[in-house]
Amino acid sequence: MPDADEPNLLILLNDVARLLRTLADRRARAHGMTRAQWMTLLRLRRGGGMTQRELAEILEVEPITVGRLVDRLTARGMVERRADPADRRVWRLHLTPATAPVLAEIEQVRIAFDAMATAGLTPERRGAVTEALLLMKSNLLAASAEAA
Template sequence: MTRAQWAILIWLERQPGISQKELSEILEVEPITVARLIDRLEARGMVERRPDPRDRRIWRLHLLPPARDVLLEIDDHRADMTRIVTEGIDENSIEIMTEALMRMKATLTQEAHTSRRGPDPIVTETREAV
């Protein structure tokens, strides 16, 4: 099982019934990438696509019981990795680093969204005027 498949299982546990499109936005990948990963997870009996009751074009994603064992394994790996990488670092420092990393990720995500849309015309006009 790939790390990308793990990420999908984790998000489906957090948000049961999320659509493929919503999941692709969260994971910051193309919808076709999520569709292919879901195909593989569905073939393994871990995920199920269900039609949205209000819009038949939308597929809602749900975990199936076999995914639970994998999620427990993922939790164990995450706990082990957290213990290893934070060994010898006090709780306060871990909190500060975590907050800083989350801010950096948010900034990068925002930058990626801005880059996809193209330059902000207001900012561009302001820069050109200077």
């Protein structure tokens, strides 16, 4: 049993993630957007042409929530819905060129957060932390797949 005075790894991971989300919320608000909108843009950059349902699954929110996010981003000229050539009932989401400066800003924020969060870590230690987190993620994905 772990010593009660020792830091709990899972609590620390949660705390770090919460702090990053809080900082990202502030930065996004400073640009007149929300963290959820930023995440939507990032996910669409990785996998443009996905449906709202697919995006909702990735973002772990309800499709109606993604619909509202996409409506706001469409109104800003950053996202467009295009008809699926194989199924007229389906709309595919695509980024517009207007998104480029926002994505560049998000990348700058990501670089700054990375530097802030890893300040004082040697490259070797950073590599070890990354390796450990990737293994933890793999373990959890495997457990999730087994449970499904």
